[in-house]
Amino acid sequence: MNLNKFDFFYFLGIGGMGMSSLARYFNSVGKTVCGHDRNRTFLTEKLEKEGIYINYHDSIELLPKWTISKQCLIVYTPAIPNHHKQWIYLKKYGKNIKKRSQVLSFIAENGICIAIxxxxxxxxxxxxxxxxxYSAGIHITALLGGISENYKSNIILSGTHIFLVEADEFDRSFLYLSPxxxxxxxxxxxxxxxxxxKEILKKSYIAFLNRIKKPYKKIFLCQEESFPLIKNAIYYSVIGKANYYSNHISIKGNKWYFDFHTPTETWKFLPLPIPGIHNLKNVTAALAISDYLKIDKEKVRKALFLFKGIKRRYSIHYQSKKKIYIDDYAHHPTEINALIHTVKKCFPNKKILGIFQPHLFSRTKFFEESFARSLENLDILILLDIYPAREFYTYGTMNSNSLLEKIKISSKNKEISTLSKVLEKVKKKxxxxxxxxxAGDIDTLIIPIKKWLYKRYG
Structure with missing residues (x-):
């Protein structure tokens, strides 16, 4: 689809991370962009400041007249419920309607596509x-699933030679991409x-990898994962030797450093901007692709030193001699394990209180035992109600009480709380x-917690 023929773009669910990056992209190239979301958030307020009009009520009267013209592309997320009034109206009268993942694929067709x-x-x-x-001067458009602290945005925009995108497996969205x-x-x-x-998941990933195309036509895989054998794949590792690998990790004053090995040389004592073995895997993948693209080594090293982090990825919001506060997006048992392991590495012998908000009834039910085992690594747990997100039903009797019972932490050190009352509970711990x-709306606690910590501990 030729996106240049559209003058107007209307986003249903514009406040989502993936949707908002697309909205920012079209706004940056001079298109008229509007949208709807249920709630005003930090992200939607940023979009409004950038000149994007957003309505927050499900009313047909709030739709711009141009939404049903041929010059408008309506972009929607699968999270929009079928009973949504604007969605029902636009499905009936809108001339051009596409899913977010389809629109992402149309954008990525305009240059070299790298999909992660x-x-x-x-x-x-x-x-x-x-x-x-970007730091190396490459003309890129990067559409991110999080907010970069360097760019204060989920889009990095310096040109259209390379389009860097996330290949989201949810709803098989990544099968629209041909990177x-x-x-x-x-x-x-x-x-x-x-x-x-899991076999269904593997088949979808194989289908995705079969969609790669020339030029390049290259696949990078983590050697530690149980991938099916892929011919001519380039492997990277943080455990053993591979085409690209990282080792010799050292920790100095909570700062992590490592060596990175390419097929021809070793880059010594690189900084790991976000601590943790799981983040070392991620930076190793990025370094491997950078080296394959022949990005200058010194520019890469400088970029690592200047990397400021990603919002809600091991974000340290407060640190004093008495207290440390870290916020993280982890919403899967494996991610929670990695987070807590990293915290214990960085802050040994410290008593850890975790506030966890489960995300989705289906995920919580399926991984109930695994969530319990991962949360047991905390010293104290406050468990919030399950955040339903796109799910408007429960899985039988699935609730936070059911999960709490399975967590083998002393009853005096674990409890349930609502979001609104949790800070008062924290103050007594x-x-x-x-x-x-x-991954839900637990991030609304960040500012209140920071204010309390600064007021109480300076």
């Missing part, structure tokens, strides 16, 4: 790589509503490190 897929690490790898390429270079960081069940069995964990 995987259950864990997509956003971190993509943001690392986007920052490296020139593909990277898959991991294959693990997560979206169980789409992939009830004895802890050294506080973690807020989850």
């Amino acid at each position: 897929g995987g259950t864990h690490g997509k956003t971190t790898t993509c943001t690392f790589l986007g920052h490296i390429l 020139n270079i593909a990277c898959v960081t991991s294959i693990e069940q997560d979206h169980v509503d789409t992939y009830p069995k 004895h802890f050294d490190v506080l973690l807020t964990i989850g």
Whole structure:
């Protein structure tokens, strides 16, 4: 589809991370962009400041008249419910309607496409790589699944030679992409509503990898993951030797450093901007692709030193001699394990209080035992109600109480709370490190917690 023929773009669910990056892209190239979302958030307020009009009520009267013209493309997310009034109206009268993932694929067709897929690490790898390429002067458009702290946005825009995108497996969205270079960081069940069995998930990833095309036509895979054998794949590792690998990790004052090995040389003592072995995997993938593209080594090293992080990826919001507060997007048992392991490495012998908000009834039910085992690594747990997101039903009797019962932590050190009352509970706890964990609206706690910590501890 030729996107240049559209003058107007209307986004249903514009406040989502993937949707908002597309909205920013079209706004940046001079198109008229509007949208709808249920709630005003930090992200939607940023979009409004950039000149994008957003309505927050499900009313047909709020739709611009041009939404049903041939010059308008309506972009929607699968999270929009079928009973949504604007959605019902636009399905009936709109002339051009596409899913977010389809529109992403249309954009990516305009240059060399690098697509980063995987259950864990997509956003971190993509943001690392986007920052490296931008810093090296490459003309790129990077559409990210998170907010880069360097660019204060989920889009990095300096040209259209390379389009860097995330290949999202949810709803099989990544099967619209035909990248020139593909990277898959991991294959693990997560979206169980789409992939009830792991074999179904693997088949979808194989179908995605079969869509790569010339020029390049290259696949990068993490050697530690149980991928099916892919002919001519380039492997990277943080455990053993591979085409590209990282080792010799050292920690100095909570700062992590490592050596990176290419097929021809070793780059000594590179900084790891976000701590953790899982993040070392992500940066190794980004470095491997950078080296394959022949990006200057010194420019890559400088980019790593200047990398400021990603919002809600091991984000340290407060640190003093008495308290440390870290917020993280982890919403899968594997991610929670990695987060807590990293915190214990960085802050040994500290008492850790975690506030966790489960995301989706289906995910919580499917991984109930695994969630319980991962959360047991905390010293104190406050468990919030399940955030339903796109799900408008429960899985039988699935709720946070059911999960709490399975977590083998002393009853005096675990409890349920609502989002609105959790801060008052935190104030009564004895802890050294506080973690807020989850993918729902738990991020609304960040500012209140920071204000309390600064007021109480300076």
